[in-house]
Amino acid sequence: LAMINSGAVGLELSLVIILTIALFVAVAVSGKGSVSNLVSRGITEGAPNYFAIGGGLMLATVLGMTTLVGFEAAANLAEEAKDPYRTVPRAVVGSVIAASVLGLVFLISLTVAIDDMDRISRSDSPVVLILRDQLGPVTESILLTAIVFAFFGAGLVTLAT
Structure with a gap:
């Protein structure tokens, strides 16, 4: 279980880093995509209730809930860890920092890489669809295969906790 989990976490981290760099390079080379997407409201332009409860801001808070699984699993498996007083707090803080920083940079690269806002939305x-547009169908298949393995690892850890 530890080997599968380590492999899944390593794969996820490296995949996010590689895809982030690849998206920025693809946008710079092809010219498809725009930095102005970061401040665009896209298809919600002119929507009066965009910032109301239940709007895009509320949906963004769901991301915070997914990081709870990462550090809760570390705390639940503390009895299995070597030197838990040192390793468990590091695992908890590390999972939150990694999810926050890498997730934010990846979302920025995805947003910049959007070529047709209406079609993507x-x-x-x-x-x-963004990855297929920018990097091609082969990269899309590799990504989906890696995601299956990562979810399998996460599911095993959840079952173990």
Whole structure:
């Protein structure tokens, strides 16, 4: 279980870093995408209730809930760790910092890489569509395979806790 979890976490971290760099390079080379996407309201332009309860800001708070799983699992498995008084707090803080920093940079790269805001916004899987547009279908397949392995590792850890 520890080997599968370490492999899944390592794969997720390296995948996010590689995809972030690849997206920035692809946007710089191809010219598809724009930094102005970071301040654009896209298809919600002119929507009167955009910042109301239940709008985009409320949906963004869901991301914080997903980091709870990371450090809760570290705390639940503390009895299995060597030197838990030192390793568990490091795991908790490390998971929150890694999720926050890498997640933010990855979301910025995805947002900058959007070429057609309307088409991406109406897609059922916008992240996959952005990656396919910028990096091609082979990268999309590699990404989906890696995500399956990462979710499998996360599911095993959840079962173990």
